[in-house]
Amino acid sequence: MNFDVELPNGTAAVSAEWAEASGRGTVVVAHGAGAGMEHPFLVGFTGALNAAGFSTLRFNFPYREQGRRMPGPAAHAIATWRAAVAHARSLDPDAALWAAGKSYGGRMASMGVADGMSVDGLIYLGYPLHPPGRPEKLRADHLPAIAVPQLFIEGSNDPFIQPLSQFEQVLSTCADARVQWIEGGGHSFEVKGHKRAPEVVGASLAPLVVEFAAA
Template sequence: MSSSLVSKIPIYLAHGAGAGHQSSGFLKVFSEMTLDKHGRSVVPVTFKYMAEQESSGKKRPPPRFKTLVPEFIETIKLEESVIVAGKSMGGRVATQLSHQENVRAIICFGFPFYPSGKPEKHRLSFLEDVAAPCLIIQGTRDSLGKPDWVNNQTLNEHIEVHWIEGADHDFKTLKKQNLKTEDVIENISNVVEDWLQRHGLAS
């Protein structure tokens, strides 16, 4: 392990509700690119229900949301400084860790602002008390949070939203954009590192 990697604050990355680190192409490629391009380690956070699902091969729904927060806290308790992140549901959990003393920043990939097609059932309450710099990376075609709705909301001052043109909830783009998924994820990795540097978290 290089000295540059040791000196950089790690990203603890949680999965979404239905796909863990073994089956999510986004999580796997983002982790590899962030390590290779920026020398920053990405530590996978797998909730207990997903670990059981992956070992048994039988799908099961996530447990009550409030049980996932202490699980995430348990995984980071030995780190002096940490960046918490998550894909979809995992990002929603990560936002609830901002008051932990060792959490320096939060990154959400495809934040589930509301259930698909139901903005009236929004989840903005999860963002109200965020007390650390928070980056939300969202595709403009994400059915769980589209620009015309998100951009009309008043978000916590710590939150910044970065839009990925033409990307859906899994950051897949339209064929006419002629972009490989790997190209999109590489762009996302660069955006994350640039944002961390702007917030004094380059190392």
């Protein structure tokens, strides 16, 4: 499956994977900056959501389709998010819809929602608050403008949100934000001394999303 994205330099087709489930809603899922939609972490995450009754749509950003490793302009990613949400709504028009993303993918979703994209909630799988070791380079100015509920699933050892006191201060500026901590987890929720396959790690986060969506 694919869908089209209207970009300033023309139309781009991006790959997508739709899995229909039993009607609890739709979760649209974007990948992180360094891996595409077929990463085992996301496959495990969406598979567990499907088993819990949620339909899912995974998709690629245009730069991945073009074989590039580094993301393009944020405006291109936001346009892709808007197209992905519209495509998911066309597949199940009556479903509640949540936008979820690993790191970069979640941040781009949040920027889209701050700019008017309509979803029922946002789910961050490791929000990249700042580059590792650069807490002064915050990526949070737009978060207070978001009115829908936001779920931050975060590893307590993630270098993208250290110091944790700064991260908690950012959350306090949000209209409706909650955090679920993965104790000892890094940016991909790896825990030292507890080796698990990426698809298992991704699947383990799905119950937190199910709880959030039911609230």
